[in-house]
Amino acid sequence: NAGVTQTPKFQVLKTGQSMTLQCAQDMNHNSMYWYRQDPGMGLRLIYYSASEGTTDKGEVPNGYNVSRLNKREFSLRLESAAPSQTSVYFCASSEGPGKQYGYTFGSGTRLTVV
Amino acid sequence: QKEVEQDPGPLSVPEGAIVSLNCTYSNSAFQYFMWYRQYSRKGPELLMYTYSSGNKEDGRFTAQVDKSSKYISLFIRDSQPSDSATYLCAMRGQTGANNLFFGTGTRLTIIP
Numbered sequence: 490n491a492g493v494t495q496t497p498k499f500q501v502l503k504t505g506q507s508m509t510l511q512c513a514q515d516m517n518h519n520s521m522y523w524y525r526q527d528p529g530m531g532l533r534l535i536y537y538s539a540s541e542g543t544t545d546k547g548e549v550p551n552g553y554n555v556s557r558l559n560k561r562e563f564s565l566r567l568e569s570a571a572p573s574q575t576s577v578y579f580c581a582s583s584e585g586p587g588k589q590y591g592y593t594f595g596s597g598t599r600l601t602v603v
Numbered sequence: 604q605k606e607v608e609q610d611p612g613p614l615s616v617p618e619g620a621i622v623s624l625n626c627t628y629s630n631s632a633f634q635y636f637m638w639y640r641q642y643s644r645k646g647p648e649l650l651m652y653t654y655s656s657g658n659k660e661d662g663r664f665t666a667q668v669d670k671s672s673k674y675i676s677l678f679i680r681d682s683q684p685s686d687s688a689t690y691l692c693a694m695r696g697q698t699g700a701n702n703l704f705f706g707t708g709t710r711l712t713i714i715p
Contacts, residue, residue, distance in 0.1 A: 493646075529611070531707035532647070532691070547702065579646050591637055592703060594646030 491515050495580050495595035502570045502602045510565040510598050512580030519585035521563035522547075522592065523555060525576040532579070538563055540585065570602045606630055609692055609706030617714050622679040626692035626706045629673065633694040633704070636668050638677045641689045641708065650690075651677065682713045 496511045514521065523535040534547030538557040552574060554566045563582075567574060577599050581592040609626045616622055624638075635654055639647035651666040653659045653675075659666045665678040675694070679686055692706040 529707060531609075532705040534702055537702065581646075591649035591652055592647075594648065596646045597644075 493580055493582055493593050493595035495578075495598050497598060498596070499599045500601070502567075502600065504571060504602060506570050507566065507568050508570065508600075509567075510578055510580075510600075511562070512564065512595060513562045514580075514582040514593070515561065516582060516593065517560070518582035518593070519560070520583045521557065522581040522583075523553070523563070523565045524579045524581065525549065525574075526579060526597075527576050535565065535578075567600075570600075572602045574600065575602045576600060606704040607692060607694060607706045610709055611707055613710040613712060615712045615714055616682060618682060618684060620682050620713075622677075622682050622686070622711060622713075624677040624679075624690050624692075624709050624711070626675050626694075627673055628675075628694060628704070630694075630696070630704070631670075631673070632696045635695050636666070636675050637693040637703070638664075638666055639691040639693060639705075641691060643688075647691055684713045684715050687712045 493514045519540045522537040524532045526532050533549045535553050536555040538544045541560045544555050556564045577597045579597050580595045583592045607628045637652040638650045640650045641647040653666050653668050656668045656670045663680045667676040689708040689710045691708040693703045695703050
């Protein structure tokens with residue numbers, strides 16, 4: 490059982506380049522999330538999708554876009570990368586509001602923007 | 604003021620000691636409380652969750668919630684080197700709340 494799978498695991502971008510982080514879950518969860526984790530800042534929510542077909546902004550959405558491709562997949566796109574977006578990005582999923590209290594996280598993508 | 608406050612540590616204790624990790628919060632609407640464990644270069648994994656106030660025990664781990672003080676704790680008994688990790692508290696409200704509010708994490712090292 491793979492759980493939440495993120496690709497790529499590592500990436501180095503130049504300022505201004507774009508890229509898409511991929512996330513897929515095989516637990517038939519309804520809700521999916523993108524977080525970034527920075528030293529001293531903890532986990533901060535970028536975007537989330539409560540169910541297939543819906544997406545909403547989180548705490549730090551600027552500079553990012555998302556697509557809920559289907560129930561399994563939720564991608565995060567950086568259109569024009571900036572050094573401030575250097576971080577570790579985590580995708581997570583949960584059964585949905587009121588059903589599952591905990592989130593299942595992927596193993597993360599380490600992104601460096603130079 | 605952050606919604607959730609957690610001492611970042613680092614915290615180092617000898618093997619076999621009892622470890623106490625804590626978080627405070629400001630939002631009285633929080634009802635669900637969780638602890639995640641995160642090993643280096645890995646994603647967080649759910650360790651324990653509790654609803655409302657009280658204690659919950661699972662093996663060597665005990666989670667406590669004191670809603671009157673807005674204070675939660677995680678105790679680890681007979682700590683092992685394999686417990687060395689960062690521990691994050693998390694909490695959310697009652698309904699319609701997709702977002703979990705996380706603490707910044709406490710880095711714990713168990714010294715053999």
